[in-house]
Amino acid sequence: MKKKSFYFFQSIIIYFLYFISKIIGLRISRIIFSFVFKNLGNVFKSKKIIINNLNKISPELSSLEKELIINKMWSNYGRTFIEYIFLNTFKKKSDHIDIKNKKAIDEIIKKNKPVVFISGHFANYELMSMELTKAQAKLATIYRPLNNMFLNPLMEYLRKNFVCKNQIKKGLNGVKESLEYMKKGYSIALMVDQRVSEGPRINFFDVGAHTTTLPAQLSSRFDCDIVPIYISRDQNDRFEMEILDPIIILDSEKKNKELITKKINSTIEKLILRDPSQWILTHNRWK
Numbered sequence: 199m200k201k202k203s204f205y206f207f208q209s210i211i212i213y214f215l216y217f218i219s220k221i222i223g224l225r226i227s228r229i230i231f232s233f234v235f236k237n238l239g240n241v242f243k244s245k246k247i248i249i250n251n252l253n254k255i256s257p258e259l260s261s262l263e264k265e266l267i268i269n270k271m272w273s274n275y276g277r278t279f280i281e282y283i284f285l286n287t288f289k290k291k292s293d294h295i296d297i298k299n300k301k302a303i304d305e306i307i308k309k310n311k312p313v314v315f316i317s318g319h320f321a322n323y324e325l326m327s328m329e330l331t332k333a334q335a336k337l338a339t340i341y342r343p344l345n346n347m348f349l350n351p352l353m354e355y356l357r358k359n360f361v362c363k364n365q366i367k368k369g370l371n372g373v374k375e376s377l378e379y380m381k382k383g384y385s386i387a388l389m390v391d392q393r394v395s396e397g398p399r400i401n402f403f404d405v406g407a408h409t410t411t412l413p414a415q416l417s418s419r420f421d422c423d424i425v426p427i428y429i430s431r432d433q434n435d436r437f438e439m440e441i442l443d444p445i446i447i448l449d450s451e452k453k454n455k456e457l458i459t460k461k462i463n464s465t466i467e468k469l470i471l472r473d474p475s476q477w478i479l480t481h482n483r484w485k
Contacts, residue, residue, distance in 0.1 A: 202347075205345070205346040205347060205348055205349075206348055208346060208348075208349070209346055209348035209349045212349060213349075213352075215280075216280075216282075216283040219231075219280050219283055219284075220283055220284075224280075224281070224284045224287065227280045227284075228276075228277045228280060228281075228435060230280075231276035231277060231279055231280040232272075232273040232276045232277050233276070234276055235272040235273065235275050235276030235279065236269050236272040236273055236276065239272040239275065239276075239480075243480040244480075245268070247479075247480060247481075247482050248268055248271075248479045248480060249264065250484075251479045251481075251483065251484075252264050252267065252268075252474065252479065254403045254404075254405055254484065255403055255470060255471065255474055256471070256474060266475075267474050267475045267479075268475075268479070270475035271474070271475045271476075271477070271478070271479050274321060274431055274475065274476065274478075275478060275480070277322075277431070277435065278321070278322045278323075281322055281324075282324070282353070282356055283356075285324065285328070285356050285360040285361065286359075286360050288325065288328060288360070289328060289332070289360040289361075292332070294435070294436060294437060295325060295329060295436065295437040295438070295439055296436070296437070296438050296439070297329060297333075297438075297439050297440075297441070298438055298439065298440040298441065299440060299441040299442070300333070300441065302425070302441040302443075303330065303333045303335055303441060304333075306335065306385070306425070307333070307334060307335055307336075310383065311383075311422060312336075312380050312383055312384055312385045312386070312420060312422050313385045313422050313423045313424070313425050313444070314385065314386050314387075314388075314413045314416050314417055314422060314423070314424045314425065315327075315330065315337075315385060315386070315387040315388075315425050315426075315427055316387075316388060316389075316390045316413055316424060316425070316426050316427070316462060316465075316466075317387075317389055317390070317391075317426065317427040317428065317429065317469075318389055318390065318391030318466050318469060318470065318477060319389060319391055319392070319477060319478040319481070320428060320429045320430060320469065320476045320477055321429045321430050321431040321437055321476050322429065322431065322437065323389060323429060323478075324357070324361050325429055325437060325439060326387060326427050326429060326439065327339040327361050327362040327387045328360065328361045328362065329439055330362075330385075330387060331361070331362045331363075335385060336383060336384050336385060337362055337364065337384060337385050337386075337387055338362070338364035338365075338366055338375075338376070338379040338384045338385075338386055338387075339357075339361070339362045339364065339365060339366065339386070339387040339388065340366045340367075340368055340372055340376065340386065340387070340388040340389075340412075341354075341357060341365055341366070341367065341368060342368045342392075343367060343368070362387070364379065364384065366379070366386075373412060373415075376412065376416060377416075377419070380416060380419075380420050380422075386416060388410075388412065388413065390409070390410055390413060390462055390463075390466060391466050391470075391477070391481075391483070392481055392483065393407060393408050393409075393481070393482065393483050393484070393485055394408050394409065394410045395408070396408065397409050397410055397411060398411065398456055398459070400456060400459050400460055400463055401460065401463065402463045402466075402467065402483065402484070403467055405484050406484075407483055407484045409459055409463060410459075411455045411456065411458075411459050413458070413459070413462055414455035414456075414458035414459045414462070415455055417447065417452070417458060418452055418453055418455060418458070421452070423444035423445075424444060424445045424447070424458070424462065425441065425442065425443075425444050425445075426442040426445065426462075426465050426466075426469065427439060427440065427441055427442065428440045428442065428469045428472070429476075430472070430473065430476050431476065442465075445458075445461050445462065445465055446461075447461070
């Protein structure tokens with residue numbers, strides 16, 4: 199009951215902030231929430247977790263370098279938080295993003311064979327499925343519902359209407375839905391960088407972490423490519439979405455889901471190391 203009350207009051211505050219942000223506009227809202235998250239983020243999320251994550255990712259970083267990364271990360275987090283209420287704007291326009299290697303999407307569509315798109319929580323991560331959908335990819339995307347039951351209906355509405363209409367709720371039923379979508383020729387998009395409650399411990403930056411093997415399972419079952427995507431934000435709030443080459447999986451490896459998952463983790467590691475401040479560092483990945 200106590201947690202439910204907390205979620206209720208939290209949702210009231212966030213709905214109010216979103217209402218005000220719609221009035222003052224995207225540009226000013228980004229500036230405000232970048233400032234707010236940089237100054238108050240550590241009140242709500244453990245800085246110890248963030249530092250521990252950075253120590254695993256780049257143990258050679260100095261204290262000053264860590265602080266700079268953390269500040270940039272919170273700035274991005276704040277901007278991403280408030281951008282949810284402006285997803286309809288992103289849906290209608292394309293001047294906010296450059297897509298690198300867009301021909302790869304065109305080739306996937308032309309082949310009419312599903313793939314598994316993977317990424318992590320980089321920059322505004324909702325743009326991956328949105329831009330794939332805008333490019334006319336036949337897509338379903340897996341999402342994790344918010345813990346806050348009062349906010350989750352809004353998030354589901356925004357995602358279904360402006361990101362990708364085919365939303366699959368994470369979980370056992372979601373696995374079944376994913377299989378059904380792929381049988382119908384749909385590609386699947388999902389984030390693979392967060393800890394799951396079940397699943398094998400597979401090295402992530404040389405430390406074992408519970409990891410989803412769903413992309414590997416789908417790839418093995420449907421003999422399809424796993425295509426990584428990386429999104430970054432620049433200082434002018436423009437995004438770049440890069441479609442990387444499919445992860446190389448040898449014929450002898452196609453049924454080995456843990457080996458494939460190790461390759462996926464290795465790919466995500468490389469993307470995080472490009473710029474750790476683009477990655478949401480607050481999640482306890484190695485819990």
